[in-house]
Amino acid sequence: MRISVMWERARLSSSCKLRWFFSAARPSIIEDEGDWFYASEWWGTDPDGHTVLRSNSDKGNGVVSVVAYPSSRPGVVHWPKTEQWLQQRYAQVHPELENNGQFKILGYQWRVLRFNDTTRQSTVKIMAAYRKTDPGSVYLMQQAHCLAIPYLRSMVSVGLATLASCNYNLRSAIDGKKSMRILCVGHGGGSLPLFLASKILGATIDIVEIDPLVISASIQAMGFPAFARMKSSGERLLPKPTFTDQVLWKGVHERLFLYESDAEKFIVNNCNLYDLVFIDAYDGNDNFPHKLWDPDEPFLEALKSRLHPEHGTVVVNLHSDSDILNPDGSIPSFFEQLFPMGKYVSQVCQAYKDVLTDSGSDFDEGHSGLGFIVSVPWLCNQSLVVCRGVGMDVALDTNLVLHSFTSKCLELENALNLPFSCVQYIKRGFVLIN
Numbered sequence: 001m002r003i004s005v006m007w008e009r010a011r012l013s014s015s016c017k018l019r020w021f022f023s024a025a026r027p028s029i030i031e032d033e034g035d036w037f038y039a040s041e042w043w044g045t046d047p048d049g050h051t052v053l054r055s056n057s058d059k060g061n062g063v064v065s066v067v068a069y070p071s072s073r074p075g076v077v078h079w080p081k082t083e084q085w086l087q088q089r090y091a092q093v094h095p096e097l098e099n100n101g102q103f104k105i106l107g108y109q110w111r112v113l114r115f116n117d118t119t120r121q122s123t124v125k126i127m128a129a130y131r132k133t134d135p136g137s138v139y140l141m142q143q144a145h146c147l148a149i150p151y152l153r154s155m156v157s158v159g160l161a162t163l164a165s166c167n168y169n170l171r172s173a174i175d176g177k178k179s180m181r182i183l184c185v186g187h188g189g190g191s192l193p194l195f196l197a198s199k200i201l202g203a204t205i206d207i208v209e210i211d212p213l214v215i216s217a218s219i220q221a222m223g224f225p226a227f228a229r230m231k232s233s234g235e236r237l238l239p240k241p242t243f244t245d246q247v248l249w250k251g252v253h254e255r256l257f258l259y260e261s262d263a264e265k266f267i268v269n270n271c272n273l274y275d276l277v278f279i280d281a282y283d284g285n286d287n288f289p290h291k292l293w294d295p296d297e298p299f300l301e302a303l304k305s306r307l308h309p310e311h312g313t314v315v316v317n318l319h320s321d322s323d324i325l326n327p328d329g330s331i332p333s334f335f336e337q338l339f340p341m342g343k344y345v346s347q348v349c350q351a352y353k354d355v356l357t358d359s360g361s362d363f364d365e366g367h368s369g370l371g372f373i374v375s376v377p378w379l380c381n382q383s384l385v386v387c388r389g390v391g392m393d394v395a396l397d398t399n400l401v402l403h404s405f406t407s408k409c410l411e412l413e414n415a416l417n418l419p420f421s422c423v424q425y426i427k428r429g430f431v432l433i434n
Contacts, residue, residue, distance in 0.1 A: 032419035033073055033125065034148040036378055042110045042123045042148040044069040052111070053221040059211040061284035062116035066221040071108040071125060079105040086129060086247065093246045102132040103139075110148070111222050113189050113214070115284040122188030123148045126223040141248045142190065142223035144198040145419075151317050151381040152192055155278055157409075157422035158374055158385050159315040163276055164408040166311035166389030174415050176201030183207075183274045183306075185263045185292075186281035187214055190224035197252050199416045206274075207258045208266045215260055225249040228256035264291055264299045267306055275308050280317040288318065293348040300355040307356060311389035314356060318345050318373075318382045349373055349384050353433045356386045370401065375429030382429070398432050 034042070044067060053066040074082075086103040106128040113122040125143040130136075147153050164170045172178035180203045184193045187209035197205055207228070209215050218224040227245040229237040245253050259266060263281060282288055291297040307314065349371065357369020371386045409422040 033071075034146050034153070034420065036150070038072075038148070039378075041069060041071055042112075042125070043120065044110065044112045044123075049112075053217055055213055057115075057211055057213045057284065059213070061211050061214065063114075064211070064213050064217060064284075065114045065117065066217050067112045067114060069110045069112065071110050074108065082127070083129070089247045089250070090131075093243075093250060103129045104132060105129045106138070108143075111189070113217060113222065119282075119284065119286055121282070122191060122218075122222075124189040124191045124222050139244050139248065140221070140223035142194055144191075144194040144252070147191060147195055147420075150378050150425075151280075151376045151383065152195075153420055154374060154376045154381070154383045154425040155192070155280070155315045155317060156195070157412075157425035158383050158405075159276055159278065159313055160412055160416075161405045161408045161422055161426055162315075162385055162387045163311060163313045164412060165404045166313070166387060168275065168311040168389070170412070171415050173202040174200050178202050179204065180276070181206075181272055181274045183267075183272075183277045185267075185277070185279040187218060187258065188280070189222040190218045190228075190258075192278060192280070193256055193258075194224065194252070197255050204255045205257065206270075206272065207256065208261050208263050209258065210260070210262050212260050215258060224258075225253040225256060227253040228258040230257050230259045232259070232261065263289075264297070264302070268298055268302045270302075270306055272306060273308050273312075274306055275312060277303065277307065277312075277314045278317075279314065282317075282319075286319070288344070288348065293344075293351050295351050295355055300351065304356050304358065307388065309388060311387070312356075313385065313387040314352065316348070316352060316384040316386075318348060318384055319380055345382065349433050352384060352386045357388065371433035372401070373429070373431050373433065374426060377424065377428060383425075398430070401432065402427065402430055 048069050049067040050069075051065055052068050053064075055064055056062070057064045083103050083105055090103070108125060108127050110123060110125055112120050113124075115121050125146040125148070127141045127143060129139050129141070131139075147156065160170060169178060173180035180200060182193075182196055182200075182203050182205045184196075184205060184207045187193075187207050190207070193205045193207050196203055215229065219226045219229070225241075225245045225248070227236065227238055227241040227249070231237055241250070241253060263279075279292065281292060292299050294300075303314070353369070353371030357371060369386065369388055371384070373382045373384050375382055405426050406423055409426065412418070412422055413420075
């Protein structure tokens with residue numbers, strides 16, 4: 001693994017680093033940096049990119065790389081406010097060293113995790129800063145509020161709105177008055193678990209990632225807190241938080257638990273009961289592993305036993321095939337080459353719905369299981385949702401289900417202070433799974 005020396009040389013040329021981090025200003029009308037308006041930045045174009053990490057994976061992901069792209073926001077005029085915040089955090093963590101806590105921001109970047117130089121697996125925004133008393137130091141902090149890729153916004157919107165519709169007191173979990181257990185299968189750059197941990201104060205989040213190279217890339221090049229790493233024994237890999245994690249993540253990193261593990265093995269051997277599960281586990285060939293959806297494999301049955309019986313909700317990111325079928329219903333060959341999992345989407349949806357909503361003794365009387373899919377704007381993706389706890393009188397009527405979910409959207413947006421609307425992600429291409 002090789003990390004670029006760009007940060008080590010950052011202070012050698014102030015003009016160069018500003019040119020790299022600060023591109024032409026965008027119109028101030030668009031406040032949400034994850035909006036599609038900014039896609040040219042967070043999606044990244046090759047001429048603007050700079051590779052900061054590159055290595056070969058032995059876990060099926062091929063060449064793993066992290067490519068950095070310039071960010072236009074926030075402007076330099078806003079940096080002093082963040083520098084002051086960093087200094088205040090430093091004083092809280094190390095009050096005896098308060099005078100050494102002066103920070104300077106180097107700038108902001110979008111960083112894209114790629115597999116085999118083609119698949120954009122994850123996108124995060126990072127801030128880079130250094131301490132004046134330690135000019136050689138560089139601290140990377142992922143900007144947890146930024147969710148750029150539309151399928152992540154879709155997963156968050158449908159997952160939380162569904163959970164709230166199952167009579168789950170989401171507001172209490174957001175305020176930290178109630179504990180909430182979340183599982184993320186597939187880590188990438190870590191933007192989803194970081195977003196959830198920073199927005200939902202009562203959330204404890206387990207993250208499962210099979211590839212140690214992906215984990216290292218997220219920490220070393222994408223600003224994810226190192227203290228989250230776990231041993232297979234269930235203990236922290238680090239005995240105590242690093243200085244960086246204490247300053248940047250205190251109050252958040254304690255609720256993140258990142259495991260290097262096969263998802264099937266983890267869920268089979270796990271004893272936790274999860275309120276919400278997110279699954280986004282494509283490999284370097286853009287395949288959704290067969291064992292994560294085949295009813296004959298142990299994963300789904302084990303996941304069923306780990307899902308809260310009253311309101312447990314599972315959200316799965318899938319490559320869509322609904323909009324690109326040939327007139328005879330077959331999958332175009334070019335699409336199969338780009339997205340090999342496309343032809344299996346309907347089978348995956350049915351398997352999750354059939355196994356996880358089995359009306360066995362786990363369900364309370366008067367509740368039913370529900371499965372549906374929504375289309376993701378601008379991308380060939382769908383979000384699959386399977387949940388427990390929706391009333392039987394609602395679960396069979398599409399209009400009633402949509403009304404129940406959309407009625408929670410405004411409440412959800414306000415409680416989480418979201419910069420985007422959840423409704424557009426819930427109503428787009430909504431289809432119930434029979």
